[in-house]
Amino acid sequence: MPTNQENPRTGPATTFQVRPVCRTLARAALAALHAPSVLNTQPWRWHIVDETAMLYADQRRRLHAVDTAGRLLMLSCGTALHHACVTLAADGVDFEVRPFPADDDPDLLAEVRYRGEARPSAEAQRLRRAITLRRSDRRPFAGTAVPGEALDELRNAAERTGAHLHLTWSRDLTGIALAAGRAAVVQLADPAYRAELAAWLRPPGEGHHDGVPVDTLAPSGARPVPIRDFHATGMIPGASTDADLADREARYGIVVTDGDGPADWLTAGVALSAVLLTATADHLATSAMSDLVENEAARIMLRRTLGNVGYPQIGIRIGVPAGGPPPPKAPRRPSAEVIEVVAEPVPGDAVPPAGPP
Ligand SMILES: Cc1cc2nc3c(=O)[nH]c(=O)nc-3n(C[C@H](O)[C@H](O)[C@H](O)COP(=O)(O)O)c2cc1C
Structure with missing residues (x-):
């Protein structure tokens, strides 16, 4: 969805838009909100820009007494990564995962890079249906x-x-x-x-x-x-x-x-x-x-x-479940807290500032 925003360099009316690829990646990050995490801390965040979704550990949500080693925070982020990958594969997306791509940033856990379209995977579609049922x-x-x-x-x-x-x-x-x-x-x-x-x-x-x-x-x-x-x-x-x-x-x-x-x-x-x-x-x-x-x-x-x-x-x-209704669903964080999608200026759409140069 294009939006008009003030840009100090180009003037008051540059149009920004989120690219379709970023929207596809954002859908995967949204599905990952359902991932299980230790004590439901949901200790991750996504930054989506260009054709890449970056998964970060959110150390502010680490449990210091339960998770002294930091292992469970990382496991929790791994479940989010897998939920996102299942969603992409189910949607017919070809992608590449690079774990720990930045030596100087140990909290950048993985980059998921869009590579194009692929045949949707039936197994991934079966797992995707399980995401909201689990x-x-x-x-x-x-x-x-x-x-x-x-x-x-x-x-x-x-x-x-x-x-x-x-x-x-x-x-x-x-x-x-x-x-x-x-x-x-x-x-x-x-x-x-x-x-x-x-x-x-x-x-x-x-x-x-x-x-x-x-x-x-x-x-x-x-x-x-x-x-x-x-x-x-x-x-x-x-x-x-x-x-x-x-x-x-x-x-x-x-x-x-x-x-x-x-x-x-x-x-x-x-x-x-x-x-x-x-x-x-x-x-x-x-x-x-x-x-x-x-x-x-x-x-x-x-x-x-x-x-x-x-x-x-x-x-x-x-x-084997004992029968009866499933357990209640544990709550999840609002997507705006967890997922950031970078919008880009629409090429050639900058309106020149009004008035003489
Ligand atoms: C790394 C990790 C450790 C967990 N440890 C426990 C545990 O020891 N006992 C437990 O009952 N649930 C455990 N859970 C489940 C979480 O409490 C649960 O995923 C969270 O409360 C969200 O609920 P949901 O799984 O129903 O979506 C763990 C989950 C993860 C990912």
Whole structure:
């Protein structure tokens, strides 16, 4: 849409417009608003100019107690990057992703450059439909096993991104449960952790744009692997007293990378998104479990359980949904806060300043 703006050099009436390519990239950035992020912090922003969308980490939204290493911020940005790429591929766009393109700017995580048109990808269209359907589902799963073919699909989805999905067997469960328990003991004893968790919980009925709404939580209850205990903040009444073991048929996937630096964390986020969207498209329910890797001792225990091969980056709880309506949608930031699109002067449209030179 062309606009008239004052320009000090060319006079009062230069016309600016957003190029169609920038609009295509902006649509992808808009879809990425739905990406999951740690405590729904949504710690990224997009700058779209010429034929490139630049993804930046927003360090002001980093969690300093939960995410001491900065790993989860990077994973969260990776999920946004993958959501945007899925949207472009579904829209029939040929594009190139350059991770960390600027040595002097570690917050510029990736450039997505438009290269032209391509045949729309049917698989990307399937994942794009999953973008708005996906939710973190923390409720106990149904007592039905996850089909083996669906698990193979999730493993392949992670492999295609350059990461791996280690699907745990029942023999691994004790190790994973011990890691989750260890993380909980250490973290809940830390007042800074409890304060940060409480600060990102959102009571119902208020116009929030981020954070975790309390009505998306479920009692931690008795599960083979405990999920993060949000009740320990004291903000949510009614922790479960149900003694029945839930999640008997849950499967646990651990996203594993070959290295353990910021580029690997970004890749792990891309893989996390690929697994979550593939699972949603296959009518499976999921929730992320980063408590397993937030505490170093817990992460070492988890790595040992996986045979010390690769670096565990995040856990994913996978199951058949129990039925009933889906969990409520967590809120998102307004697009104007997250996406900046640079308009350009229309060539040859500058109106000369009025009056004699
Ligand atoms: C890196 C990362 C870590 C996360 N860790 C957890 C977690 O430990 N426990 C949990 O219940 N949800 C976790 N989540 C899910 C977020 O809380 C969730 O994505 C966010 O609240 C938005 O909700 P939605 O997924 O329903 O869109 C994590 C998500 C990401 C991307």
